[in-house]
Amino acid sequence: MIGRSPVRVAVNGYGVIGKRVADAVRLQDDMELVGVCDVASDWRLRSLDHKGITLYGASEETARSMNQAGLAVAGTLKALVQAVDIIVDCTPKRVGAANVQHYRARGIKFIVHGGEKHAVTGHSFVADSSFTTAVGRESTRVVSCNTTSIVRTLSALKRAGLLKRARGTLLRRATDPWESDAGGIMNTLVPEGEIPSHQGPDARSVDPELDVVTMAVKVPETLAHLHYWVVQLTRPAEKEEVLQAFRESSRIALIRTADGLTAINTVKELMADLDRPRDNLYEVALWEDMLRTEGDELFYAYMVDNQAIVIPETIDAIRALTGLASDAHSSIARTNASLGIRQRFF
C-alpha cells in the first residue's frame, strides 16, 4: 500500500447513511472524499460548506435548483462519477438499483446499501464474513443494519463451532430520529405482516450456511433496534465459552446492566459521553450479564444502532472492492482504529 495514492470516493445521497459514510471516508488515510451528490436544496445540505465537503447535483436540473437556493455546486453526478474510483450509493431504497446502470456505464466500482436486493450486485457484504469474496469485485451490497448485526453475531458463534440454528425476535425502531413524517408510530406495536421477516433470508445472502429465522415488530421509538435471540448450540456450552466467542469479533461490544446500561437510551448517551460523532454506536452492543446458556440453548439480547452499524462495513467494502486491502483483518483493524471502535466501552 505504501506510496499508493488514496482511493477517490464519492457518496451519492447525503442522508442518514450517506452523511456518516462521508465523515468516515474522510477519517481514512487511504481514501479521499471527492464529493457528495444529492437532490435536495434545503437545510440538509447547508452544513457541507461548514464541513468543506464538495456538493454535486443528481442532474442538471437539481444542480440549477441548488444554485438558485444559494448552494455551491461543483457539477452533476455525471462529472462526479468521472472523478472517482468508487461511488457509495446511499440513496433511498430502489433509487440505488436504478443508479447502478449509470455507474456500470462509467466503468466505476460501486457499493449499494441494504435497501437494495442482493441481485443488484450479486454479492452481499459483512466484513467479518464476506470480505474475501468481495476483493476486486465491481460491486457489492452492504447489507442492512439488522442483517449486519445478525451476521456479525452468528458468524462469531459459527467460527467457534457453536452455532446450530438461531431464532430471533427483532424490535425495530419506528423511524429515524430526524424524521417527523415517515413511519413514526405512537402508543402501539406494529408486527411485520409476515413471519418469518426478511432479515433471516437476507443474512443467508451473506452466508448461506446460517440457519436463521427472524420475526420483526415495529416499536414506538427512534433510537435503535433491539434483538432477542434463542440459539440452539451444537452442544452444551457454558456462558463464558459463548462470551469468548463473541469477544473474538472486534465489532461486538459487551455491555452490562450492572453498569447502569439498562436500556437503549443509556447506551446512546454513553456514546455521546465518549465524544462519538452523532452518538454513533458502530458496534453490536450485547448485554453480557443478561446472556444465559441452558444446556445446549443460548439466550441473549443486543442493541443495533441502525444509523451507524453499517458505516465501518462500508469503509471495509471500499477497501475490498478497490484492493486497498486483500484480507478482512487488516482492513477491519484500520477502520476500527479510525472510528474508535472497541470491544468494551470502559
Place this chain on the structure above:
Amino acid sequence: MIGRSPVRVAVNGYGVIGKRVADAVRLQDDMELVGVCDVASDWRLRSLDHKGITLYGASEETARSMNQAGLAVAGTLKALVQAVDIIVDCTPKRVGAANVQHYRARGIKFIVHGGEKHAVTGHSFVADSSFTTAVGRESTRVVSCNTTSIVRTLSALKRAGLLKRARGTLLRRATDPWESDAGGIMNTLVPEGEIPSHQGPDARSVDPELDVVTMAVKVPETLAHLHYWVVQLTRPAEKEEVLQAFRESSRIALIRTADGLTAINTVKELMADLDRPRDNLYEVALWEDMLRTEGDELFYAYMVDNQAIVIPETIDAIRALTGLASDAHSSIARTNASLGIRQRFF
C-alpha cells in the same frame, strides 16, 4: 345449582383489575357483588355511586377519610369480609399477601392475583389448565396477564399433542393507560435485567410439565403486551393443524392482518366498536395469517390485554373455589357467554 342462592363476592382493591372484576361479577347470575374495598378517597371511587356499588374502607381510618371526602362508606373491610363467601384481592403487589392472614382468620375463601407469589395460596389458576384442582380449595392465585396467555396457548398445543418446548419474547406495555407516573417510558426500550424472565417459571406454577423459557422487554406504549413465540413441536405439522389446536380453546381469538388488524391499537379499537366495556380484550388475540410452521417448528405472535385477560379467569376461579361449578367446561361456557368472549370477532 338450581335454587342455590348466589355466592356473595367482595372485591378488595378497586384498581385496573378490581374494577373489571366487580363489573364482571355483576354480570354473573350465580354471584352477587356485596361491595368493594379500597384505600383511596379521590376520583377513582367517585363512580361507585353512579354504578350502585357499595364501598368499604380498608381500615377505620380509611373509612373516616372517605367519609370526610363525601364518599358513602358502608363500613370497613372487617365488616365486608363477614358478609361474603369469597373475596377477590386486587390490591397492589405484596399487599395481597399481607391481607391473606386476615381472610384466613375470618374463614372465607379468597383469590389473589399474579402480583403475588405461588406460595401465598399454593395453587395457581388458569381455567383451561387448573380448574379441577382448584375446586373446593380455600384459595387460589389467578396468574398474571402474561402467564395466563402463555398457559392458554401452550395448553392448547399440549392438548393436541404438539408441544415439545416453547421459547417466547415478550414485549411488555410500559404502564397502564390511566397512569401518568408509574413506569411510563418514552423513546427507549428497557430489557428486563434477567434472562430468562419470570413468566416461564410462573407458567410452570400452573402446569409443571410446560417446557417454556421467556425473555421480556418493556416498550413505550400502554395498550397491551405482544408475544412472539418459537415452538419446537413434537413432530412436523401443517399450519392448519396448529390453528385447529388453538381453535379448541374458547379464549383464543384468531385475528388476521388481512382484515386490517395490523397493530395492537386497531384490535383495541375493534373492541370499542364491538361495544365491549372499557374496550376489554379478554381473549388472546392471535394472528392467524402471520402464524407459520416450518417442519417441526412453529412461529406466531399474539396480543395480550393486560387489563382484561385475567377477568374471565377470576370469575371461573370464584366458581371453582365456591363449588358453583365442578368442571372447567361449564364454568368457562357461562363466563364466556356473560362477557361476550368469542373465538372470532366477525
